[in-house]
Amino acid sequence: MPHEDKGVVGLFADPASAAGAIRELVGRGVKGLSAQSPAPYHELEAALGKPRSRxxxxxxxxxxxxxxxxxxxxxxxxxxxxxxxxxxxxxxxxxxxxxxxxxxxxxxxxxxxxxxxxxxxxARKGGRFHERATVDRVAVFVPAGSPGEVDAILRRHGAEEVAR
Amino acid sequence: MKDTNAATAIQRDIAGTLGKPGGLWYLLFLTCLGMIAYGGYWWSKMLTEGFGHTGLMHPGMWGMMISSFVFWVGIAHSGTLISAILFLFRAKFRTAVYRSAEAMTVFAVLTAGLFPIIHLGRAWLGFWLFPYPNQRELWVNFRSPLVWDVFAISTYLTVSALFLYTGLVPDIAAIRDTLKGWKKKVYALLALGWRGTDSEWRRYVRGYLFFAALATPLVISVHSVVSWDFAMSITPGWHSTIFAPYFVAGAILSGVAMVITILVPLRKAYKLHSYVTGRHFDMLSRLLILTSLIVTYSYGVEFFMAAYGTNTVERDLFIFRATGDYKFHFWLMVFCNCVAPQLCFLKRVRENIAVLFVISLFVNVGMFLERFNIVATSLSHSHDPFAWGNYWPAQAEIALYIGSFGWFGMWFLLFLKVLPSVSLSEMKEQAAEEAHEAQGEIAHAA
Structure with missing residues (x-):
């Protein structure tokens, strides 16, 4: 599923922090989360909990x-x-x-x-894209209208940059 | 503030090997072009004036060209071993070395494929090897091992090139996003729109696994089929059931040796010491020992079967191999493939990169001699003593062999300057895993 065009994007320096943020957001009932990363990090995959490709x-x-x-x-x-x-x-x-x-x-x-x-x-059709997230950062995309203090959660887990 | 992120450092160090080549690169590249020109000159003479320029003469109708073909297919094999088989076994040490090994596979198959075409004589009719609809309603003979080989090599080239390219796509995207101008456009085209979203990675990871699962039996089938080019005939020294596994082991031995031969100067030239470490060479030398022992055992079994069996022609052929006109080649082969790699049992040797490099060169020589011995001795000393006659390569065949190194080297040098020779995405993934494990250990200790 392509990630939403509108919403919040958090940029992380390491996958562990990004996975922590995703876990908390999922725990608070946020749906439709997606991530972009330079490598297939297992932590991210586990945190997002999406089914295996067929x-x-x-x-x-x-x-x-x-x-x-x-x-x-x-x-x-x-x-x-x-x-x-x-x-x-x-x-x-x-x-x-x-x-x-x-x-x-x-x-x-x-x-x-x-x-x-x-x-x-x-899968990527129409989605947002952060140039550094193919290189050395992990981007977490949160759809618009998600419940809770999304910005604060992303920052608390170490997001270097939070943008809309 | 300096970015201390591991992924940033990996990107900087590895992507830093691309770009404007230095003087040494140009020197090597021109040398390769010179070697291609030398081989090309002799090939043009063979095309225009005939095969009289070669040493091919009854009974030695397969010579150095076929030996070179098998040699290059063998070189290709360890690339797949390192990239696919070690991937399936989750051997972490492959990460830093598999990309160069995979590229080596594609370029070596590309080189190997030239020789059967050249050996046809009328190379412009090479398409006759493939089945295609024609007015005479002729089809290829699918019972022939030579046709099996056409299918095996074509499949191997296609699948290994796709495997290499699939692994490269995320890395090309990573380079694309650090570039500007026309270079960005070129890399954007090659990256096929890759963004690295989780949905893409989910497909990619599965797809990569299937590529590894497909390439593993493929690589074994390819060298088995190459061995059957020989073993399916009744020629003494060739007609043996041991040939398929023996060829596969030999291929991996020669390929591992070639990986070491390439990695040692590559690591030095691009200062990749923190990525291609002593541990990688240690593991490669262990593979060298294993495959060398299998090859040594195979040589022994061949002789034992000839001695213990009742086929006098076979027995006579093996006596000829060890004591006849090719004895120098035979014993040099034994030294290079069976004796020299055993030095790797010594930890001191495994840790000494220079010595390891020399051993890898010995194995490269030895594995070429193995193929030469198989081709030349069996044909020159077959069933009918009246038809015996030795084969020795002429300058044209030696030039083609030298030219093939130039051809292979040219592609490899271009690859080094255009695409990352160490996988960016897998190195980043490994760095994150190591950081995660280290954090776990600190937490456990606390």
Whole structure:
């Protein structure tokens, strides 16, 4: 879910402080929190408590498509040009296993990359962005209209900067 | 006030290695271009005047080009070992070294892929290797290990390049946000709009894990398939079930050695001592010992099987390898791959970066000789004594081999100046974890 365009942003020097602020805000009933960071900090992930990505299913579908394509392609081309080689069957399944495996991994890899990049692009659509939070700071975004003293909580946990 | 944040320091130190190159970089780059020109000149002669320029002659129809191909594929493998397999095992020491190893993988596969194309002779018909619809309704023979190899190497190049690029995206974004002008635009294009929001990281972390999970069996399959280029034939010395695991272990040995060979000067040139530490070299040298022992065992098993079995041609071939016209290459290979790495059992050696660097060079030489021995001895001493004949590389093949180092070096040098050679995001993540652990220890002590 993209983070809100309007609201409060707190900029932290370290992920532990940002995670502390998120935990307190969540505890006070604030919803729709999001963060931006230069690395995948586990503390932030745990504090935000969002579910694990289901990207694996997309990668699995990609891999299975590759496997099916490999089986279909090797079978079809062998039947299209039925040539006996070393007395092996026309459709030499055992020998084709290597092709099945390689195409399965190739399709899964390409699908995985596209899924990560397209999924990420969809996730960040329209959200706010702080330039330093890809470099050396952690930004916590709190949606507008959140209950409680958001600014004070962010500052108490060590936010270097709180902006609207 | 100076910013003492660990992430700031990591960004400053590692991103600081990019930018305007120094005199040494230009010297190395020009040397690489010179090596490419030397190899390119001989390749152009081979294309225009024929393969008479090479030492290839019946029965030695596979020579140094195929040895070089296997050598470079082997070099590629440890990059995947370090980036994918050690990632799955959560080995923290990989963080500082995996990016250069991964880049090395992509450039080494890019180099390896040149040799089968050159070896075709009529390189412009290289697309015949791939299945494509054509008027004659011809398709490739999927039963052939050489076609398996085409699929394995193409998949490996694609997946390892995507793996490298995926890891680079957050780092490119981090560099983008510290730049201005046209450079910012270029990095913005490459960063694919990355912002580092938690939603992006959730997808990224899963995607990266799947890449590692895909790359691990892939890397094993690729060198197994390369070994089957040999093992599926009935040529003595090649037709062996041990070839796949033996090749995989050898690939990792040569790759780890190449990682050390590259990291030692890289660390010195870019003053990365606080990131690539003695511990990293210690762990790499332990990997060197492990893989060297597996390779040594494989050499022993090959000889044992030949001696204990009843195949006289096989037995004769192994006697020829150790005592025949290639004995110098054979024993030098044994020294480089089996003896020299054992020095790493000594803590003193593991801690001495200069000695480790020399050992890594020995292994690089040894692993090339291994491939040369496999290719040259078996073909020159096969079943029919009437068809025996030694293969020795001509200047053209040596030039191509030298040129391949120039090609590899050129890409690597460009990489060093354009993209971070140590992962920014993983180093920042590790620094935060270490700070967290340190705080926990202080709290526990209090």
């Amino acid at each position: 990207l694996g299913w997309v990668t699995l579908v990609g891999g299975l498509t590759g496997l099916a394509a490999a089986i279909a392609f090797t079978t079809w081309t062998s039947l299209e040009m039925p040539m006996l080689v070393s007395g092996k069957p026309i459709v030499s399944t055992t020998a084709y296993v290597v092709i099945y495996f390689e195409l399965m991994v190739l399709f899964a890899g390409i699908t995985n990359f596209i899924a990560v990049m397209i999924g990420s692009a969809m």
